[in-house]
Amino acid sequence: MRVSHSFSADFDDPNLVSTAGLLPVMGLAEDAGLHELLADRVSVPGPAGANAAVKIPALVAGMVAGADSISDMGLLRHGGMGRLFTAGRAPTTLGTHLRAYTFGHVRQLDAVSSRLLANLADRVPGLVAGADQVAYLDVDDTIRQTHGYAKQGTGYGYSGVRGLNAQLATLSTPTVAPVIAATRLRRGSAASAHGAPRLIAEAVATAQKAGATGTITVRADSAYYNRDVVAAARTGGARFSITARMDPAVTAAISRIPEEDWVGIEYPQAIFDEQEGRWISDAEVAEIPYTAFTSRRKAEHVTARLIVRRVKRLNPAGAPVGQDELLTAYRHHAVFTDSSLGMLEAEASHRDHAIVEQVIADLKNGPLAHLPSGVFTANAAWLVCAAMAFNLTRAAGVIASKRHARARTATIRAQLIQVPARIANHARKWRLHLPTAWPWQSAWESLFDRAHATATAIA
Known part of the structure; x- marks a missing residue:
């Protein structure tokens, strides 16, 4: 041209x-x-x-x-x-x-946003199509970098970047793109799970107003693996699917899985394994009953399923010190969930948690390119x-x-x-x-x- x-x-x-x-x-x-x-x-x-x-x-x-x-x-x-x-x-x-x-006025604005989404879902039925059967609430947070020291609330978070922390919960179904059910801005130094139970409770309520009358599953990564997050999901009538931290109790549970229980799985599209730093197209999956949060009083223990995906390590010498031969040969990714889906379906469903990351990327390419005020x-x-x-x-x-x-x-x-x-x-x-x-x-x-x-x- x-x-x-x-x-x-x-x-x-x-x-x-x-x-x-x-x-x-x-x-x-x-x-x-x-x-x-x-x-x-x-x-x-x-x-x-x-x-x-x-x-x-x-x-x-x-x-x-x-x-x-x-x-x-x-x-x-x-x-x-x-x-x-x-x-x-x-x-x-x-x-x-x-x-x-x-802060009170921002909460008033949150109420408007929640009701606006419900009204949009009522007027545009395809917006949350299928939510009367299955819906997912994905929770995650991101650091929005700031420059200078004039902005209130800035700090260094888990990424080592100075900024403010934006927490989001997105609502999606298997057939439609996500919408945003709830948001919260926190101090830059806030832990990922800080305030998450309240955000989840509000997001579940908003999802139900928007037509999510079927099964709702709250998905989150290991930063949200705690009893209060699980309790918030269950109190709202939702299920949960949360990446489990590889603490000694989870590692011990994985080591108890019989070798014959592992089932091979091939991915139609390769997925990127961040810890291995490579694309993988196959893995093995198994599950075992597991009781989490046993350091709390007995009434607060949660028993559900631990679904584990394992991938062979390219460099077994890089495995954490103290693990047995089985755990050295493989890298494991565990999901703690009360999902009613079959094992392979539940594992695949949890991997779709990346949906919220796409929304965050969209926002950063738009209005969240900056947080404009001091x-x-x-x-x-x-x-x-x-x-x-x-x-x-x-x-x-x-x-x-x-x-x-x-x-x-x-x-x-x-x-x-x-x-x-x-x-x-x-x-x-x-x-x-x-x-x-x-x-x-x-x-x-x-x-x-x-x-x-x-x-x-x-x-």
Whole structure:
């Protein structure tokens, strides 16, 4: 492709917009009751905290469109955006609003996010399709790096990086892409499992409101292997599938598994073994009953299944000191679970825990590229807005097409949201003129028609 002519450029058209896809997406947000939920449940005092029902949707819209900082919210104020939307606010106003939040106000925003997801699931049935049978809540956390020492709450966490710690619980089913059921921002030095029982309890409740009336399984890695996490899952009526730490009790249980119990398993697609530093395509799996957390009082012991996957070590000499010959020859990965699935199905299901890592990567490629404020509670509110923006984008993808239903948010943004358009008025009716031969025209029209039908019904 080559430049065809010599051009000049002028920023002089007041009727152009670069993000025409925001129109149907924010129409979907209105249909799901975002503004009413904010008006009813978020009450931040003072002039800076006023009008949350206007300012929070503006922040969410900016994130849907690709904003990853407060200053990026200026993309909502170009060209004809004032004709597409009312009550726009300057980026500085939105930043001031977030800085007025306390922890209690962030919790109010959490309640809005939970109910918004439930309303979206009700209006977009495919969003959590199959959750009435089987659903998974994946819990994990990530360090969002910060620079300088002005931000409140920063510290050095398990990764050795200075920043803030964002904890997430995602809701998914075997047939649909994940949405975010709960979030929490913690200090950078927080342990992974800190506050996890409460997050899990809220995520399970949100999942049930969103239609997850079947079996819910909470999946997590070894950082969450503790009795309180298991208790939170069980109290909410969910099952659990958690990577067990290789402590002496677990190691002893593995050594008791008879050699004839190990069953070979081949992976359709190779998986990367981080500890071995290589791709593996086969392994062996076995299980044994196991009682965990025996250092606590007897009433708090938990008896379930220990499902173990073993892979031959390339370098047995690198095995931990003190292990017997069996454990030296293999590297073991144990999962503590009360799943009702068969052994191989339960092991494969747990490996799908990587879903939450994909969501974290999506967020870091979008609104969590930065935590933009020096005020901790402002960043906590920003994280909740990011979750709402993610869920809205996911719902838009489900409406648009089967392909977009499972696409990354960056793909949905590029193909359905960041679509240029010119606004025109014909016979007292507003109309958008979009590019001819847009490759994703059909998907965009499906999304737009759904929002337009909703607006007509409301009118």
